[in-house]
Amino acid sequence: xxxxLGKNEFYVALIIVILAAFIQAKxxxxxxxxxxxxxxRAITVxxxxxxxxxFAFVSTGADVSFPMIAGMSTYIVFKLGVETGIxxxxxxxxxxxxxxxxxxxNGFFIVKFHFNSLIVTxxxxxxxxxxxxxxxxxxxxxxxxxxxPFANWNILxxxxxxxxxxxxxHGAFIVMLLMYLCAYIVLNHTMIGRAIYAIGxxxxxxxxxGFKVDAIRFSVFVANGVASAIGGxxxxxxxxxxxxxxxxxxxxxxxxxxxxxxxRLTGGHGSLLGCFLGTFLLGMVSNSLTMIGVSVYYQNVFxxxxxxxxxxxxxIQAARSMKTVSSSEKEGK
Amino acid sequence: MSAGRRFRVNxxxxxxxxxxxxLLIFAxxxxxSAFMSVLNxxxxxxxxxxxxxxxxxxxxxxxxxxxxxxxxxxxxLCGASAALIMKxxxxxxxxxxxxxxxxxxxxxxxxxxxxxxxLVSVVKVPPMLATLGTYELFYGITIVLSNGKSITSISxxxxxxxxxxxxxxxxxxxxFVIAAVILSVVxxxxxxxxxxxxxxxxxxxxxxxxxxxxxxxxxxxxxSGLLAAVAGLISLSRVASVKAxxxxxxxxxxxxxxxxxxxxxxxxxxxxxxxxxxxxxLQVISAYLNTISWINNYYRQALYGLLLLGFxxxxxxxxxxxx
Numbered sequence: 001x002x003x004x005l006g007k008n009e010f011y012v013a014l015i016i017v018i019l020a021a022f023i024q025a026k027x028x029x030x031x032x033x034x035x036x037x038x039x040x041r042a043i044t045v046x047x048x049x050x051x052x053x054x055f056a057f058v059s060t061g062a063d064v065s066f067p068m069i070a071g072m073s074t075y076i077v078f079k080l081g082v083e084t085g086i087x088x089x090x091x092x093x094x095x096x097x098x099x100x101x102x103x104x105x106n107g108f109f110i111v112k113f114h115f116n117s118l119i120v121t122x123x124x125x126x127x128x129x130x131x132x133x134x135x136x137x138x139x140x141x142x143x144x145x146x147x148x149p150f151a152n153w154n155i156l157x158x159x160x161x162x163x164x165x166x167x168x169x170h171g172a173f174i175v176m177l178l179m180y181l182c183a184y185i186v187l188n189h190t191m192i193g194r195a196i197y198a199i200g201x202x203x204x205x206x207x208x209x210g211f212k213v214d215a216i217r218f219s220v221f222v223a224n225g226v227a228s229a230i231g232g233x234x235x236x237x238x239x240x241x242x243x244x245x246x247x248x249x250x251x252x253x254x255x256x257x258x259x260x261x262x263x264r265l266t267g268g269h270g271s272l273l274g275c276f277l278g279t280f281l282l283g284m285v286s287n288s289l290t291m292i293g294v295s296v297y298y299q300n301v302f303x304x305x306x307x308x309x310x311x312x313x314x315x316i317q318a319a320r321s322m323k324t325v326s327s328s329e330k331e332g333k
Numbered sequence: 334m335s336a337g338r339r340f341r342v343n344x345x346x347x348x349x350x351x352x353x354x355x356l357l358i359f360a361x362x363x364x365x366s367a368f369m370s371v372l373n374x375x376x377x378x379x380x381x382x383x384x385x386x387x388x389x390x391x392x393x394x395x396x397x398x399x400x401x402x403x404x405x406x407x408x409x410l411c412g413a414s415a416a417l418i419m420k421x422x423x424x425x426x427x428x429x430x431x432x433x434x435x436x437x438x439x440x441x442x443x444x445x446x447x448x449x450x451x452l453v454s455v456v457k458v459p460p461m462l463a464t465l466g467t468y469e470l471f472y473g474i475t476i477v478l479s480n481g482k483s484i485t486s487i488s489x490x491x492x493x494x495x496x497x498x499x500x501x502x503x504x505x506x507x508x509f510v511i512a513a514v515i516l517s518v519v520x521x522x523x524x525x526x527x528x529x530x531x532x533x534x535x536x537x538x539x540x541x542x543x544x545x546x547x548x549x550x551x552x553x554x555x556x557s558g559l560l561a562a563v564a565g566l567i568s569l570s571r572v573a574s575v576k577a578x579x580x581x582x583x584x585x586x587x588x589x590x591x592x593x594x595x596x597x598x599x600x601x602x603x604x605x606x607x608x609x610x611x612x613x614x615l616q617v618i619s620a621y622l623n624t625i626s627w628i629n630n631y632y633r634q635a636l637y638g639l640l641l642l643g644f645x646x647x648x649x650x651x652x653x654x655x656x
Contacts, residue, residue, distance in 0.1 A: 012518060062461060111651045116598035118400070119588065122639040126585055130635020138631070234530060249581065252465055265459040297477045304470025311458045311466055319457055 008262030012277040027291040034160040034167035043283035044172050047256045048231035050275045052224040058132040058270045060198045061117035061222045068128035070232025071247030073098040078242045081144025088146035095229045103225020108217035132244040140243035151237040170236035201268030257282045260310040349610035360621045378506030384403035384583045385612035386564040388561045390557030392608045398533040398600025399460030401557045405583045407445045408565030411438040412575040416484045426489025439562045446558020450551030475577040477499050483576040494570035499505035505656035513609035533600030589641050
């Protein structure tokens with residue numbers, strides 16, 4: 001029980017339950033099937049991005065490049081697909097390779113020169129933006145023919161008996177679940193997963209313990225690039241079109257979500273469950289506030305307040321746990 | 334130590350000046366009179382002030398080892414509030430009404446900055462996250478204030494940005510220069526400036542040597558907020574309207590400028606004169622690209638990204654060679 005109370009995930013889940021109950025009490029529509037399905041649909045892509053953000057923060061530091069990597073790689077393959085009609089498998093591979101290359105650039109500068117990861121990923125994000133809009137014109141294009149089956153793949157269709165409103169869950173949700181499964185296995189059952197936490201916790205100790213710090217950091221960023229490309233493809237197929245502009249600026253909300261979920265910006269801490277719950281909470285805020293009569297205009301104010309409160313609580317908790325560690329050390333002596 | 338320090342300061346500043354000179358000569362030769370006109374330089378002087386002020390504020394935050402992502406949205410919030418106040422109390426453009434609105438906007442900037450400073454120094458939220466949260470908050474408040482539309486300013490206030498000092502120098506540029514000089518002195522020559530650097534080098538050591546870290550960090554973010562408020566007023570006057578998401582690409586630019594100007598993203602080093610010249614360099618590049626028709630605005634983003642990576646790599650090797 002005590003262990004449960006000390007966990008960030010527990011509090012996020014608690015807030016989710018309270019908020020859900022509140023919205024349900026005020027509007028009576030929160031637990032309508034269509035709303036729940038809509039919510040899951042809405043958070044699918046952000047949950048994928050959350051993986052990128054979490055891996056980066058746990059091992060190294062900020063990664064803000066994933067939305068533009070996603071936007072650029074998706075846009076390129078959509079353009080290719082519309083113009084040439086290459087089969088979907090090849091297109092997906094191309095997108096993943098582009099994502100991986102962008103990840104390599106991030107990883108190279110961060111590992112080789114030890115630059116601040118926020119600055120490096122901000123630069124690559126800018127470069128991707130420039131390529132997508134400057135070189136490739138960056139207009140809205142529809143889903144190319146080869147991707148049509150995936151774009152049309154709905155795993156669940158529901159209609160609410162209360163309101164008659166329908167909602168469907170896109171197949172990308174399965175992609176997201178699979179990615180979380182992979183991430184779970186890697187983080188909890190492999191040496192690489194241990195290494196990712198170890199590097200973020202204390203780089204020097206991790207190096208002494210024999211982890212290949214540079215190689216692992218580099219591969220984290222490459223994996224992030226690939227994951228962003230997958231997220232980008234999922235998003236575009238869900239919307240049935242791709243416009244790189246829609247990806248721009250998506251990183252902040254994702255970072256806020258994972259921090260609420262207990263990922264520490266200083267590294268070494270964070271769980272997949274927290275990641276998902278944080279994303280779910282913010283998804284709820286932006287999706288359901290209108291249901292209790294809060295004007296859309298207040299959405300960002302609420303988001304800001306939630307981020308500030310969540311981050312403050314996390315910071316105070318971290319400071320307290322530091323204190324207990326140092327005092328128990330003293331007692332030990 | 335102080336001799337070594339002074340040498341490095343000068344080299345950052347001088348290098349930027351040299352780059353500026355080379356750029357101007359290059360632009361003058363390739364574009365000739367189209368670029369080297371008084372009008373063009375007036376435009377350059379007018380445009381750089383807004384993000385220039387914000388970049389200097391961000392630099393102060395960066396010197397303490399932090400970052401301030403919220404400047405652009407502080408500017409918009411202050412601009413929007415000033416516009417609303419002016420409209421309600423001085424629709425005909427009475428001077429006292431405009432003054433009250435400006436003072437209110439500046440105070441609001443200080444308040445926003447102190448919120449950042451409080452979160453970073455007292456609550457100890459990582460600066461990136463704290464200013465990310467406040468950025469969302471300020472952005473949200475501006476949307477609420479403006480109902481998501483753009484707010485137009487009163488016509489009398491337009492004169493502020495279009496005034497020419499001595500008939501040739503745009504007033505915003507004069508403000509930029511004054512701010513740069515004051516900040517250079519404050520950050521480079523006063524005890525406060527030294528504390529600012531010390532906190533950035535090692536916060537623990539500075540606390541043990543009797544420096545009130547909370548006060549220093551809060552002051553840095555408050556100055557940043559104040560500068561953002563000034564930037565907001567200038568852009569309100571220049572564009573004659575304000576919108577919640579105006580200038581969102583400036584976030585990237587201000588970081589680029591701070592790093593180009595010699596600030597270390599990990600804190601502890603950075604001088605305002607270098608940053609101020611970096612502002613001018615960037616605006617000259619931007620103005621030069623404007624004269625080339627096949628380069629659209631979007632390439633600029635890519636170029637800034639490349640510049641940032643390239644410059645940091647260059648600096649890395651320079652420091653390494655010296656060792």
